[in-house]
Amino acid sequence: MTAQDLYNDINTLSVQERIDLAYMLLLSVQGDSDEDTTLLWIEESERRYAEYCQHRHSIPAREVLNNLAARLADA
Numbered sequence: 001m002t003a004q005d006l007y008n009d010i011n012t013l014s015v016q017e018r019i020d021l022a023y024m025l026l027l028s029v030q031g032d033s034d035e036d037t038t039l040l041w042i043e044e045s046e047r048r049y050a051e052y053c054q055h056r057h058s059i060p061a062r063e064v065l066n067n068l069a070a071r072l073a074d075a
Contacts, residue, residue: 010018051058
């Protein structure tokens with residue numbers, strides 16, 4: 001069965017059945033990425049907070065955006 005054959009068969013399903021199938025397919029390719037992403041963000045926020053507490057501040061957002069705009073203008 002080709003992807004096109006499968007697509008043709010799927011189009012015979014009701015809208016709700018296609019929505020359910022799309023959701024199941026999405027979950028099958030996402031896996032545990034939501035949990036992994038959450039853990040990574042927790043680690044990153046803890047790192048940033050530790051830097052803040054040590055008075056090692058990051059670059060202000062305005063400066064980052066200005067630098068980015070300048071680089072894009074040069075591209």
